[in-house]
Amino acid sequence: MAKKKSGRVTLQQVADHAGVSRATASLIVRNSPSISEATKKKVQASMEELGYVYDRIAANLRSQSSSTIGVVVTDFANPYYSEFLTGVHHQLEEEGYTVFLATTFDSDTKQDKLLSTMLEHRVGGVILCPVSDNSPATVEKIRQWNVPIVTAVREIPELHCDYVGINYKKGVETAIDHLIENGHTRIAFLGGLSDSSAWKKRFEGYRAAFEKAGLAADESLIFQSALTREGGAEALDESLKHKHPPTAVFCFNDLVAFGVMQRMRELNLHPGTDLSVVGFDNVLEAATFYPPLTTVESFPKHIGINAANLLHKRIKDPAREEERIILEPELFIRASSGRR
Amino acid sequence: MAKKKSGRVTLQQVADHAGVSRATASLIVRNSPSISEATKKKVQASMEELGYVYDRIAANLRSQSSSTIGVVVTDFANPYYSEFLTGVHHQLEEEGYTVFLATTFDSDTKQDKLLSTMLEHRVGGVILCPVSDNSPATVEKIRQWNVPIVTAVREIPELHCDYVGINYKKGVETAIDHLIENGHTRIAFLGGLSDSSAWKKRFEGYRAAFEKAGLAADESLIFQSALTREGGAEALDESLKHKHPPTAVFCFNDLVAFGVMQRMRELNLHPGTDLSVVGFDNVLEAATFYPPLTTVESFPKHIGINAANLLHKRIKDPAREEERIILEPELFIRASSGRR
DNA sequence: ATTATATAGGACACCGCTTTCACGTCAAAA
DNA sequence: TTTTGACGTGAAAGCGGTGTCCTATATAAT
Numbered sequence: 001m002a003k004k005k006s007g008r009v010t011l012q013q014v015a016d017h018a019g020v021s022r023a024t025a026s027l028i029v030r031n032s033p034s035i036s037e038a039t040k041k042k043v044q045a046s047m048e049e050l051g052y053v054y055d056r057i058a059a060n061l062r063s064q065s066s067s068t069i070g071v072v073v074t075d076f077a078n079p080y081y082s083e084f085l086t087g088v089h090h091q092l093e094e095e096g097y098t099v100f101l102a103t104t105f106d107s108d109t110k111q112d113k114l115l116s117t118m119l120e121h122r123v124g125g126v127i128l129c130p131v132s133d134n135s136p137a138t139v140e141k142i143r144q145w146n147v148p149i150v151t152a153v154r155e156i157p158e159l160h161c162d163y164v165g166i167n168y169k170k171g172v173e174t175a176i177d178h179l180i181e182n183g184h185t186r187i188a189f190l191g192g193l194s195d196s197s198a199w200k201k202r203f204e205g206y207r208a209a210f211e212k213a214g215l216a217a218d219e220s221l222i223f224q225s226a227l228t229r230e231g232g233a234e235a236l237d238e239s240l241k242h243k244h245p246p247t248a249v250f251c252f253n254d255l256v257a258f259g260v261m262q263r264m265r266e267l268n269l270h271p272g273t274d275l276s277v278v279g280f281d282n283v284l285e286a287a288t289f290y291p292p293l294t295t296v297e298s299f300p301k302h303i304g305i306n307a308a309n310l311l312h313k314r315i316k317d318p319a320r321e322e323e324r325i326i327l328e329p330e331l332f333i334r335a336s337s338g339r340r
Numbered sequence: 341m342a343k344k345k346s347g348r349v350t351l352q353q354v355a356d357h358a359g360v361s362r363a364t365a366s367l368i369v370r371n372s373p374s375i376s377e378a379t380k381k382k383v384q385a386s387m388e389e390l391g392y393v394y395d396r397i398a399a400n401l402r403s404q405s406s407s408t409i410g411v412v413v414t415d416f417a418n419p420y421y422s423e424f425l426t427g428v429h430h431q432l433e434e435e436g437y438t439v440f441l442a443t444t445f446d447s448d449t450k451q452d453k454l455l456s457t458m459l460e461h462r463v464g465g466v467i468l469c470p471v472s473d474n475s476p477a478t479v480e481k482i483r484q485w486n487v488p489i490v491t492a493v494r495e496i497p498e499l500h501c502d503y504v505g506i507n508y509k510k511g512v513e514t515a516i517d518h519l520i521e522n523g524h525t526r527i528a529f530l531g532g533l534s535d536s537s538a539w540k541k542r543f544e545g546y547r548a549a550f551e552k553a554g555l556a557a558d559e560s561l562i563f564q565s566a567l568t569r570e571g572g573a574e575a576l577d578e579s580l581k582h583k584h585p586p587t588a589v590f591c592f593n594d595l596v597a598f599g600v601m602q603r604m605r606e607l608n609l610h611p612g613t614d615l616s617v618v619g620f621d622n623v624l625e626a627a628t629f630y631p632p633l634t635t636v637e638s639f640p641k642h643i644g645i646n647a648a649n650l651l652h653k654r655i656k657d658p659a660r661e662e663e664r665i666i667l668e669p670e671l672f673i674r675a676s677s678g679r680r
Numbered sequence: 681a682t683t684a685t686a687t688a689g690g691a692c693a694c695c696g697c698t699t700t701c702a703c704g705t706c707a708a709a710a
Numbered sequence: 711t712t713t714t715g716a717c718g719t720g721a722a723a724g725c726g727g728t729g730t731c732c733t734a735t736a737t738a739a740t
Contacts, residue, residue, distance in 0.1 A: 010696055021720045026698060036718070051484070056460040058696035061398055062725050068461070077426055077624075082417045089443060098457055100408075101441040103429060117438055120396040121408070144391070229628070262628050284417075288569070288602050290630030350726055361690045366728060376688065398726035402695050 009052045018046035029054055066124030069311065070100040072114055073129045078227075078255060079283040080300050081129070084153065087304025088127060095312050097124070104131050106227075112138040119145060125311045129153040133197040148314040152307040153300075154198050162314055164306040164325045168198065171296040171329030172205030173212075175250055175278045178294070178331055180213045183340035184248040184276060188221040190235040190260060191252030199224075199252070202280070206250065221246055225256065232259025240267075247340050248276035254283045257293055261336065276337035292334035299327050349392045358386035369394055406464030409651065410440045412454055413469045418567075418595060419623040420640050421469070424493065427644025428467060435652050437464070444471050446567075452478035459485060465651045469493040473537040488654040492647040493640075494538050502654055504646040504665045508538065511636040511669030512545030513552075515590055515618045518634070518671060520553045523680035524588040524616060528561040530575040530600060531592030539564075539592070542620070546590065561586055565596065572599025580607075587680050588616035594623045597633055601676065616677035632674035639667050 015025040020043060027035055028043045046052075060066055069092055073081045085101070092099055100118055104111040111131045115138040118126060125148040130139070133156050142149055143159065150162040179187050189206055192199040203222075210217040223238045225231035232251060236259070239246055251257035257279030261271050271277045271291050279286060279295035286293040306325050314320065355365040360379060367375050368383045386392075400406055409432055413421045425441070432439055440458055444451040451471045455478040458466060465488040470479070473496050482489055483499065490502040519527050529546050532539040543562075550557040563578045565571035572591060576599070579586055591597035597619030601611050611617045611631050619626060619635035626633040646665050654660065 008696080012696080020718095022696090023698080023721085024719055027719095030698090039718080051481070053456075053485070054460045055462065055696055057397055057462045058401055058725090059698070060725095061401055061727090062696080062698040064698095064725070076416070077419075077422050079417075079419065079422075082419075082422055086417055086443075093442075098440060098461060099442065100438060102433075102439065103426075116393070120394050121438060122395065122397045141391070145393070258628060265630070285625060288598060288629075290605070348726080352726080362727080363691080363729085364689055367689085370728085374687065374689090379688080395726055398695090399728070400695095401697090402726080402728040404695070404728095 008055070009050045010055075011052070014043065014046050014050055014052050017050060018043040060122065066122050067097055068100055068121065068123050069097045069308075070102070070115075070118035070121075070123040070126045072102050072104060072111065072118075072126065074104050074106050074131055076101075076103055079285060080253065080255075080281050080298075083283065083300040084129070084304040087301035087306075088308045089304075091305045091308035092312075095308070106131050108132060115139070115142055119147065123147065125149065125315050127152060127307050127311055130156050132195075133157055146318070148311060148318060150307050150311040150314065152303055154196070157197060160322055162307075162310045162323050164303050164310060164327075166298045166303070166327040166329050168201035168329075169205035169208065171280065171298065171331075172202045172250065173209045174329070174331045175280070175294075175296050176206055176209030177212075178333060179248045179250070179276060179278060179337065180209060180215070182248075182276065182338065184246075185215055186218065186221065186244065186246045186248070188223060188239045188242075188246035188249040189252075190223050190239060190249050191225045191227060191232055191256035193224050194222070202252065227253060227255060229255055229259035229262060232256035233263035234259075236260045236263050246275070248278070248337065251277065251279045254279040254281040254286050254293060254295055257295065257336075258285070258289060261289065261291075261293070271336040272338040276340075278337050282332055286332070287334070289336075291336050294334045294337040295332055297330040297332055299329075302327060348395070349390045350395075351392070354383065354386050354390055354392050357390060358383040400462065406462050407437055408440055408461065408463050409437045409648075410442070410455075410458035410461075410463040410466045411468075412442050412444060412451065412458075412466065414444050414446050414471055416441075416443055419625060420593065420595075420621050420638075423623065423640040424469070424644040427641035427646075428648045429644075431645045431648035432652075435648075446471050448472060455479070455482055459487065463487065465489065465655050467492060467647050467651055470496050472535070473497055486658070488651060488658060490647050490651045490654065492643055494536070497537060500662055502647075502650045502663050504643050504650060504667075506638045506643070506667040506669050508541035508669075509545035509548065511620065511638065511671075512542045512590065513549045514669070514671045515620070515634075515636050516546055516549030517552075518673060519588045519590070519616060519618060519677065520549060520555070522588075522616065522678065524586075525555055526558065526561065526584065526586045526588070528563060528579045528582075528586035528589040529592075530563050530579060530589050531565045531567060531572055531596035533564050534562070542592065567593060567595060569595055569599030569602065572596035573603035574599075576600045576603045586615070588618070588677065591617065591619045594619040594621040594626050594633060594635055597635065597676075598625070598629060601629065601631075601633070611676040612678040616680075618677050622672055626672070627674070629676075631676050634674045634677040635672055637670040637672055639669075642667060 011025045012022050015022045025043050028040055056067055071088055089099060102114045108131050127150050129152050152164045155163055207217050223235040225235040251260055257277055260277055264271055269275055279293045282295045282297035286295045310323060351365045352362050355362045365383050368380055396407055411428055429439060442454045448471050467490050469492050492504045495503055547557050563575040565575040591600055597617055600617055604611055609615055619633045622635045622637035626635045650663060
C-alpha cells in the first residue's frame with residue numbers, strides 16, 4: 001500500500017486560486033452548462049497553472065458511482081484471451097471505463113478472491129469468464145450484491161445473467177461433420193474435463209454429428225486433459241495406446257491441438273495424412289502453425305466486444321431483461337486435416 | 341459511469357449492529373492488536389451476518405494511500421507481453437495490489453491519456469513499457485507528480501527512474517555472431533523503426549558483431565517495418581528485391597520473424613537452408629513454430645517480476661537510489677538458421 | 681484504600697469531491 | 711418601480727472510511 005503524502009492539488013486550491021467557490025469549480029470539471037464562459041476559462045487556467053488532477057476516486061465515493069470495470073479471465077497467456085481482452089478493452093475505454101484485469105489460472109478459490117477484491121474496489125460492473133460452472137460462493141455474493149455482471153465464453157447454468165458465447169455444439173458438429181465427410185469414423189475427442197459445461201456442450205456436438213451420419217460415437221476415444229499444449233501431447237499419447245487408435249482427433253481448443261501436433265512431430269507423424277487434427281478457437285497461431293490447423297473460429301474478439309456492450313447496457317439499465325448472445329462458429333479447413 | 345444506489349453495508353451499520361463504535365469496527369477490519377478477542381468475534385459475526393464488504397476506495401481516500409498499480413504495455417496481443425504481464429501480475433497480487441491494465445497500441449497520445457486516467461484513479465505506482473523514447477508530456481507529469489514509476493522493456497533516456505530490461509546489444513551481437521560463424525556475411529536487419537532506442541540498441545549489437553569479425557555491415561540491408569507479422573512479411577519482400585539479397589535475416593522480434601517465415605513458406609523458401617532466420621524474444625511459439633525459430637531469449641516473465649519488485653521497493657522507499665536491472669539474453673539455436 | 685498504569689472503546693474531524701439548497705444579481709416583464 | 715425568474719455562486723452536509731485524542735474501566739502496585 002502506497003502512502004502518498006500531500007502533493008495532490010485539490011479542487012479547493014484551484015477554487016481559491018481562481019477566486020470562486022469549490023462548488024463552482026466542481027461544476028466546471030464536469031462541464032455543467034450553467035457556468036459562464038468567463039469563469040470557466042478562468043478556473044481552467046488555474047487548473048492548468050496548478051497542475052490539477054481530477055480525483056476520480058473521491059468523486060466516485062461522493063456520487064456513489066464507479067468508473068471501473070473488473071474483467072476476470074482464466075489465463076491471459078492463452079492467445080484466445082488476449083484477443084478477447086483486446087475486444088473488451090477497446091470497447092470499454094471507448095465508453096470511458098477503466099479496467100481492472102485479473103487472471104484466475106483456472107482456480108475457483110482464486111476467482112472468489114479476485115471477485116471480492118473487485119467488490120472492495122467498487123467496480124461498476126464485472127465481466128467474468130468463469131472457471132467452472134459450479135457457481136461458487138462469491139458469484140452468488142456478487143449477485144445478491146447486485147453488481148452488474150456479464151459472463152462470457154463459459155457459462156454458469158444456475159446464474160441468470162447476461163452471457164456472450166458461441167454455439168459450441170454447432171461448432172463441434174461442423175468440425176466432426178468435416179472429418180466424417182473425409183472418411184473418418186474413429187475420431188478421438190481430446191482435452192478438457194468432462195465436468196465443465198464447456199466440455200459437455202462440445203461433446204453434444206460430437207455425438208450429434210455421429211448420430212446424424214448414422215454412426216455411433218466410440219466413447220473409449222475420449223481422452224481428457226488440461227487445456228494446455230502439454231495436456232494435448234499427453235492426451236494424444238493416451239489415444240495412440242488404444243488398441244484400435246483413431247484416424248482423426250478433435251481437440252478441445254487450439255492450444256491442445258498445438259500440443260498434439262508438436263507431439264506428432266516428435267513421433268514423426270504428419271498431421272493431415274497420418275492423422276487428421278482439428279482444433280477449436282482459430283487463434284492467430286492456427287493459420288501460421290505448420291501445418292496450418294483446421295479449426296473452428298470462435299470470435300474471441302467479438303465475444304469481448306459484445307460482453308463489454310452488454311455490460312454497458314446493463315449498467316445503464318439494471319432492470320432490463322437478461323440477454324444471451326450466441327455467436328455462430330465457422331469452420332476453417334486447413335492442412336492439418338485430410339482424407340482418411 | 342455506473343450509478344449504484346444504496347446496497348452497500350457500511351461500517352457504521354456493522355458497528356450499530358454489533359453495539360460498538362464505528363472506530364472500533366474500523367480497528368477490527370485492520371486487525372489492530374488493541375482489540376479484545378471478544379469484541380472482535382462479535383463484530384466479525386455482525387459483518388458476516390450483514391454481508392459487509394470493505395470499501396477500499398473510501399479507506400484509501402482517507403488514509404491517502406493506494407492499493408492499485410497501473411500497468412501500461414504497448415500491445416497484449418503480442419505473446420511477449422502476455423508473458424510479461426503474467427510475471428507482473430503474479431508478483432503484484434502477491435503483494436496485495438490490484439492492477440489497472442491498459443494498452444497503448446503504440447500510440448503516444450493513447451499513452452498520455454492512459455497515464456492521466458491512472459493518475460485520476462490514484463494509482464499507487466505505475467509500470468510502463470513506453471511507446472517510444474521521446475518522453476511525452478504525461479510522463480513528465482507523472483514525474484513531477486511523484487507517483488512511483490518503473491519502466492520496463494523499453495527505456496526513456498531522459499527519464500531517470502527504475503528500469504528493467506535486457507542487454508539488447510549483447511543479445512543481437514550473439515545472434516549475429518552465430519550467423520557469421522555459419523558463414524553468413526550478408527545479413528539483413530528486418531523490422532522496427534530506427535528512431536526508437538530499442539532499435540538503436542539492437543543495431544549497435546548488429547554493427548558490433550560485424551566489426552568484431554572484421555567485416556562491414558551493409559546498411560542497405562536494413563529494412564524497417566511495423567512490429568507485426570505483416571510488417572515482417574513486407575520487410576522480407578523488400579529485402580529480396582535487393583540486387584544482392586541477404587543469405588540470412590535478423591528480425592527485430594519473434595513476431596516479425598514469424599511473418600518472415602510465413603512469407604517464405606508462400607515463396608517456397610525454406611528457413612535454415614534457403615535463408616537463415618533469427619528472431620528475438622523467444623516467445624513460447626518460437627519453439628513450436630515450424631521450423632523452430634533460432635532466437636534470443638529475453639525473459640519477459642522475469643522482466644515483469646523484476647519490474648513489479650522494483651516498483652514495490654520504490655513505493656516502500658521513494659527516496660532510494662534508482663535501480664537498473666539488465667538481464668543477460670541467451671541465444672537459442674534452432675532449425676531456422678543454418679550454414680550458408 | 682489509594683494511586684499508578686494499561687487498555688478497550690468512543691467522539692470528532694477529515695480525505696477530496698458532489699449535492700442540495702438558499703442566496704444574490706441582473707435582465708426582462710408587469 | 712416592483713415582480714418574476716433565470717442564472718451563477720457559496721455554505722454546509724455528506725460519501726465510507728481512518729487517525730487522533732480522550733475517557734472509562736480493569737488491573738497492578740503501593
